[in-house]
Amino acid sequence: MSRTRSKWWTLPPKPDAEAVAALAKQMDRPMAELLALRGFRNLDEVRDWIQGTDPGEVNPFDMAGMPEAAERLALARAQGELVFLFGDYDVDGTTAVSVGTLALKAGGWRTEAYIPDRYREGYGLSKAGIDRAIELGAKVLITLDCGVKAFDEIDYAVSLGLDVIVADHHQPEERLPNALAVHDPLRSDCRFGHTYLSGCGVGFMLWLSAYDAAGLDSAPLDAHHDLLALSIAADMVPMVGLNRRWLMQGIELINTQPRPALQALIGERRGPVSARDLSFSVAPKINAAGRMDHGLRAVQLLTATDMGPIEQFSQDLHDLNTTRRSTERRMVDEALEMAESVSDDLALVLYHPDWHKGIVGLIAQRVAERFYRPVVAFTEHEGVLSGSARSAPGLDLYAALDDASAHLIQFGGHKAAAGMTCKPENLDDFRVALNAAVDRRWPESMRQPQIAVDVVLRVDEVTPRLLQLQDRLEPFGVGNPAPVWGVRGVELAYTKKVGAEGEHLQVELFDPFRQRSLRGIHFQWGDDPIPEGLVDAAFQLSWNEYRGERTVQARLLDLQPTSGQAYL
Numbered sequence: 001m002s003r004t005r006s007k008w009w010t011l012p013p014k015p016d017a018e019a020v021a022a023l024a025k026q027m028d029r030p031m032a033e034l035l036a037l038r039g040f041r042n043l044d045e046v047r048d049w050i051q052g053t054d055p056g057e058v059n060p061f062d063m064a065g066m067p068e069a070a071e072r073l074a075l076a077r078a079q080g081e082l083v084f085l086f087g088d089y090d091v092d093g094t095t096a097v098s099v100g101t102l103a104l105k106a107g108g109w110r111t112e113a114y115i116p117d118r119y120r121e122g123y124g125l126s127k128a129g130i131d132r133a134i135e136l137g138a139k140v141l142i143t144l145d146c147g148v149k150a151f152d153e154i155d156y157a158v159s160l161g162l163d164v165i166v167a168d169h170h171q172p173e174e175r176l177p178n179a180l181a182v183h184d185p186l187r188s189d190c191r192f193g194h195t196y197l198s199g200c201g202v203g204f205m206l207w208l209s210a211y212d213a214a215g216l217d218s219a220p221l222d223a224h225h226d227l228l229a230l231s232i233a234a235d236m237v238p239m240v241g242l243n244r245r246w247l248m249q250g251i252e253l254i255n256t257q258p259r260p261a262l263q264a265l266i267g268e269r270r271g272p273v274s275a276r277d278l279s280f281s282v283a284p285k286i287n288a289a290g291r292m293d294h295g296l297r298a299v300q301l302l303t304a305t306d307m308g309p310i311e312q313f314s315q316d317l318h319d320l321n322t323t324r325r326s327t328e329r330r331m332v333d334e335a336l337e338m339a340e341s342v343s344d345d346l347a348l349v350l351y352h353p354d355w356h357k358g359i360v361g362l363i364a365q366r367v368a369e370r371f372y373r374p375v376v377a378f379t380e381h382e383g384v385l386s387g388s389a390r391s392a393p394g395l396d397l398y399a400a401l402d403d404a405s406a407h408l409i410q411f412g413g414h415k416a417a418a419g420m421t422c423k424p425e426n427l428d429d430f431r432v433a434l435n436a437a438v439d440r441r442w443p444e445s446m447r448q449p450q451i452a453v454d455v456v457l458r459v460d461e462v463t464p465r466l467l468q469l470q471d472r473l474e475p476f477g478v479g480n481p482a483p484v485w486g487v488r489g490v491e492l493a494y495t496k497k498v499g500a501e502g503e504h505l506q507v508e509l510f511d512p513f514r515q516r517s518l519r520g521i522h523f524q525w526g527d528d529p530i531p532e533g534l535v536d537a538a539f540q541l542s543w544n545e546y547r548g549e550r551t552v553q554a555r556l557l558d559l560q561p562t563s564g565q566a567y568l
């Protein structure tokens with residue numbers, strides 16, 4: 001394998017000494033350092049943060065445009081008008097439409113759910129959707145997880161007599177669409193204060209307000225915190241503040257009284273469901289519906305109460321997801337093999353006529369991760385090559401593509417990712433020009449893989465108590481990453497290849513001075529040589545349960561010969 005295994009460690013600046021001292025009175029030094037690095041000055045601040053923001057303290061009417069929207073929805077209820085819910089086809093959009101459907105129906109509204117077809121209609125509010133709303137006689141149209149930039153479509157809807165309410169969380173432009181109300185916490189004039197919500201979360205504020213305006217008790221809406229949690233885990237919004245509390249409440253609900261649809265999607269499992277399970281196991285199944293079938297199926301599943309269809313739906317989604325994954329895996333494997341053969345290049349340009357257009361982005365990403373280099377993956381579509389590119393840390397991909405753009409038909413994107421089209425006969429010239437541009441623009445010092453280690457500690461400082469404290473900071477994710485710990489200059493007392501094909505490496509890290517050891521595992525170690533002599537290791541910590549016994553386990557992210565830096 002030509003990839004570089006060992007990573008360059010980046011360490012944060014020294015944390016504020018006063019904060020570390022204050023925190024260290026109540027906990028061990030490594031945790032005190034970690035918390036100080038994350039901006040806490042004392043234990044009270046940590047406790048507050050752990051609690052998250054109480055939704056009861058939040059006033060949804062502070063959100064710009066809310067009073068008008070709530071009044072309009074109360075009127076729709078009083079007059080028995082049909083409310084049309086239009087959402088995006090991903091997890092955030094489909095959970096937003098599902099919660100809206102459940103909440104409004106239970107409150108006495110008439111609703112119709114609509115999710116656009118990913119391939120025929122594409123992203124965002126569609127003319128087809130608006131026409132459908134009119135055909136059904138809807139009077140109010142709500143866009144969920146989309147709409148804040150749908151100027152023309154909203155004008156069209158308004159011209160047909162619809163009252164449009166936008167509930168979105170994407171970055172708005174300076175001007176807003178011509179809707180009755182536009183809810184978006186990123187609006188510069190929105191004084192709501194909780195800036196980063198999921199689309200489902202913005203919708204939730206609207207349902208609470210509508211209940212309020214209609215004189216209904218909104219307490220039953222808390223039953224939908226599970227779907228809200230799913231949207232937060234899936235949509236990469238920071239898991240802090242209000243989102244953190246919703247996430248914790250939702251996960252609690254899922255673990256105590258799961259709705260049948262989620263139960264079916266989660267399936268049989270040991271132990272409680274975590275935010276990670278929602279992101280990496282439940283969300284992909286729901287997304288599979290939008291990618292391989294139709295997003296409306298996800299809404300039908302999440303809003304169903306009848307077990308028969310639920311079992312059928314969830315089985316179908318499971319099958320769709322399995323098909324999608326095996327297709328993806330095959331294409332990624334092909335790409336990795338291809339990348340191996342051109343791995344002398346600084347920028348890897350790959351092409352296969354059979355790759356799916358919807359998967360080239362994922363292919364580029366996987367190859368970029370493995371080879372730690374910028375990657376462009378092309379497929380062919382109607383005689384033109386259509387590609388997706390992923391950058392490497394420290395490289396402005398957009399600028400490099402711009403340098404090579406004479407050989408492209410068009411391109412667009414940003415520093416980290418881009419898309420482009422190219423004539424087949426220009427592919428070789430593009431590859432040469434891109435490599436030259438990357439060589440000019442990618443600083444040599446950035447060309448080695450890096451890992452951000454939070455705190456360097458000693459083996460004897462890795463204790464069950466440290467991990468118990470770390471557990472209090474869960475759930476980890478966007479805005480609250482799992483801590484990365486590092487040890488330096490330790491012995492590898494024991495190594496063993498494990499897994500079906502010996503692909504993982506089990507290790508024991510041993511501190512010869514203090515005679516203490518730590519068990520760990522490096523997943524997907526593969527055939528790389530095992531370092532000799534003293535080593536440095538970076539890892540995340542988790543519990544390993546074996547025959548009823550819980551021990552601390554290190555999940556290694558990096559293992560390499562020691563950099564020689566002295567012991568702590």
Ligand SMILES: [Mn+2]
Binds near residue numbers: 092198199
């Ligand atoms: Mn979203």
